[in-house]
Amino acid sequence: MEAQHGPDCAGPPATHRTSGSYADAVFNCKDHLMTALSSSGYGVIYLTPGQIFDFSGGGSITFDLSTERMSVRDWWDVLITPYEDNLALPLLSNLSQGTDLQGPPRNTIHVGTDNGEGAPVLSTVVDGKEWSGPSWVSPANAGIADTVNQAATRQTFKLTIGNGRMKFERLASATAPALVFWDVAAAVPFTSGIVQFGHHSYNPAKCDGCQAGTWHWDNITLSKSTPFTMIKADRRYTQGGAVNFGSPAPANAYLRFAGICEVSVDGQPVTRMPTYDRWGVGYKPEHMSSYFVPIAEGTQSVNFTFGADDWYSGPCVAKDFSIWSLS
Numbered sequence: 397m398e399a400q401h402g403p404d405c406a407g408p409p410a411t412h413r414t415s416g417s418y419a420d421a422v423f424n425c426k427d428h429l430m431t432a433l434s435s436s437g438y439g440v441i442y443l444t445p446g447q448i449f450d451f452s453g454g455g456s457i458t459f460d461l462s463t464e465r466m467s468v469r470d471w472w473d474v475l476i477t478p479y480e481d482n483l484a485l486p487l488l489s490n491l492s493q494g495t496d497l498q499g500p501p502r503n504t505i506h507v508g509t510d511n512g513e514g515a516p517v518l519s520t521v522v523d524g525k526e527w528s529g530p531s532w533v534s535p536a537n538a539g540i541a542d543t544v545n546q547a548a549t550r551q552t553f554k555l556t557i558g559n560g561r562m563k564f565e566r567l568a569s570a571t572a573p574a575l576v577f578w579d580v581a582a583a584v585p586f587t588s589g590i591v592q593f594g595h596h597s598y599n600p601a602k603c604d605g606c607q608a609g610t611w612h613w614d615n616i617t618l619s620k621s622t623p624f625t626m627i628k629a630d631r632r633y634t635q636g637g638a639v640n641f642g643s644p645a646p647a648n649a650y651l652r653f654a655g656i657c658e659v660s661v662d663g664q665p666v667t668r669m670p671t672y673d674r675w676g677v678g679y680k681p682e683h684m685s686s687y688f689v690p691i692a693e694g695t696q697s698v699n700f701t702f703g704a705d706d707w708y709s710g711p712c713v714a715k716d717f718s719i720w721s722l723s
Contacts, residue, residue: 399432400610401425408547431595434608438496439597447621452587454558460614463537464546465514467606469598473508476589477501483686484654494675524672533577544571625721633715645695649721657712658703681708
């Protein structure tokens with residue numbers, strides 16, 4: 397696709413041609429982060445800071461984001477999920493309706509802009525039961541003048557959780573008025589979680605005059621938060637064989653990844669993370685699943701093998717590996 401920022405990082409509307417790989421889909425220019433994604437089927441990028449967001453006494457998440465929306469089939473979302481329920485590839489979407497992945501976490505807070513013409517809508521899932529907040533809210537770029545370059549200009553958004561309420565707003569800036577999207581009574585039984593910022597692409601060129609978009613991210617702040625260990629792998633995916641990590645696993649560590657087919661790690665079959673079956677479609681062996689598998693302290697290399705999953709026999713792959721630990 398043509399991703400925003402030129403080859404020399406010249407600002408939008410300048411573009412550069414990406415290679416079509418996920419390695420090119422996340423990049424830096426002008427001291428901020430971009431995600432640029434075009435998928436004829438279903439594609440998603442998740443950015444996951446190595447911080448546990450703690451809102452036990454009230455807390456907030458702020459982030460700067462561009463507001464140019466180039467397709468109703470290209471959107472962003474934010475999830476807050478308890479550490480033990482986290483999914484490498486969650487999906488809570490009205491637009492996709494169970495067409496990909498295995499669904500959202502069994503417990504999560506979700507702010508999504510998918511099939512609402514860019515309106516950030518609140519949902520919570522508690523023990524596999526979903527509650528939704530107001531659906532008719534303003535789009536994220538409401539009130540911004542047409543003269544503003546919404547690709548090059550980022551606005552600050554803030555999610556506040558506490559005292560039995562959840563509030564999402566756009567803070568006032570030189571190019572946009574302050575806007576409260578919703579401020580509602582809402583609560584969940586958990587008080588902390590990992591935070592995932594998503595960019596979704598579901599055939600963005602399918603609608604008239606639409607094209608794949610680039611989202612520009614900056615200044616992500618979790619208040620308050622605690623860092624946790626994330627150890628990167630030496631590759632993004634494997635279809636079988638060893639995956640190595642930059643340092644040994646600390647105590648109380650988990651191997652986190654996504655995979656398709658029956659997956660074994662070091663010869664032992666591993667169990668998929670449970671999800672919320674939002675659309676009642678059941679488990680789909682042809683869809684990616686998420687894994688969060690305990691591993692021994694000191695582990696620095698794991699070996700993947702695969703087998704057929706029901707009728708689905710391949711291609712098989714595991715991907716997006718990391719070692720996580722709260723220690």
